[in-house]
Amino acid sequence: MKQLLKVGIIQQHNTSDISGNRNRLASKIRRLAAKGARLIVLQELHDSLYFCQDENVDTCDLAIPIPGDITEFYSSVAEECNVVLVTSLFERRAPGLYHNTAVVFETDGSIAGKYRKMHIPDDPAYYEKFYFTPGDLGFTPIDTSVGRLGVLVCWDQWYPEAARLMALRGAELLIYPTAIGRAYADDTEEQERQRQAWITVQRGHAVANGLPVVTVNRVGFEPDPSGVTPGIDFWGSSFVAGPQGEFLHQSPVDAEEEAIIDIDLRRSEQVRRWWPFLRDRRIDAYQGLTSRYLDD
Numbered sequence: 001m002k003q004l005l006k007v008g009i010i011q012q013h014n015t016s017d018i019s020g021n022r023n024r025l026a027s028k029i030r031r032l033a034a035k036g037a038r039l040i041v042l043q044e045l046h047d048s049l050y051f052c053q054d055e056n057v058d059t060c061d062l063a064i065p066i067p068g069d070i071t072e073f074y075s076s077v078a079e080e081c082n083v084v085l086v087t088s089l090f091e092r093r094a095p096g097l098y099h100n101t102a103v104v105f106e107t108d109g110s111i112a113g114k115y116r117k118m119h120i121p122d123d124p125a126y127y128e129k130f131y132f133t134p135g136d137l138g139f140t141p142i143d144t145s146v147g148r149l150g151v152l153v154c155w156d157q158w159y160p161e162a163a164r165l166m167a168l169r170g171a172e173l174l175i176y177p178t179a180i181g182r183a184y185a186d187d188t189e190e191q192e193r194q195r196q197a198w199i200t201v202q203r204g205h206a207v208a209n210g211l212p213v214v215t216v217n218r219v220g221f222e223p224d225p226s227g228v229t230p231g232i233d234f235w236g237s238s239f240v241a242g243p244q245g246e247f248l249h250q251s252p253v254d255a256e257e258e259a260i261i262d263i264d265l266r267r268s269e270q271v272r273r274w275w276p277f278l279r280d281r282r283i284d285a286y287q288g289l290t291s292r293y294l295d296d
Contacts, residue, residue: 013220079109
């Protein structure tokens, strides 16, 4: 028996027109829903340009309260289309306190749950520590009508601990809204090594946990508003992998795309029977994992 879930993904090139970005997303959500998508996943910080390329306190004006007018916009689209919708928003929790927050809407428009990004990068053109407080909601899956979703965000992709904890709490899918691209300081070969590493580590999470992975990235060039760096060429490459890391879908590196992918949720249990990694974990011997580094 199969339990097929039709998952819609939207890989989009954003502009400085925030209302335009939202309206384009809403139109694409409607099209995917009309084609049968039941779960739709958007990219990281999908409402605006990726503003973390420089450090500017005035950029914090982009942050929104949750709930608020903007969540109501996505709530109404989810309800209209009868889909579970995974969004990624710049949350204003209090004056001077902001989070990079994924909000999941149920088919009736209610907020099923949210996840605040736990791992916050601080690299050239990715100055997220300037804007975002690390999450405090833990690695807790969000229960929805289409399944238990292990929603994480971008930089969380590189950490097997995050994926594992979601799996240990019963996640049926690992989902990563993302914003990552090429650094122009690197040569072409290094840029491609980094893109392939990004894909490989997430396929590894699928294999290690016996779970499908849904990753939705931005695409296209966005300039650095400060002019200090040449900007970021987001490499697209959104993909869906099955519980053995097999590709179910790959998006282009240089173009927008909306797509629907069938995921067989029952396959995860069969894969875990073949590869019983959770059974064979040596939970009595992993105490060092909560240490920063083991010097002895």
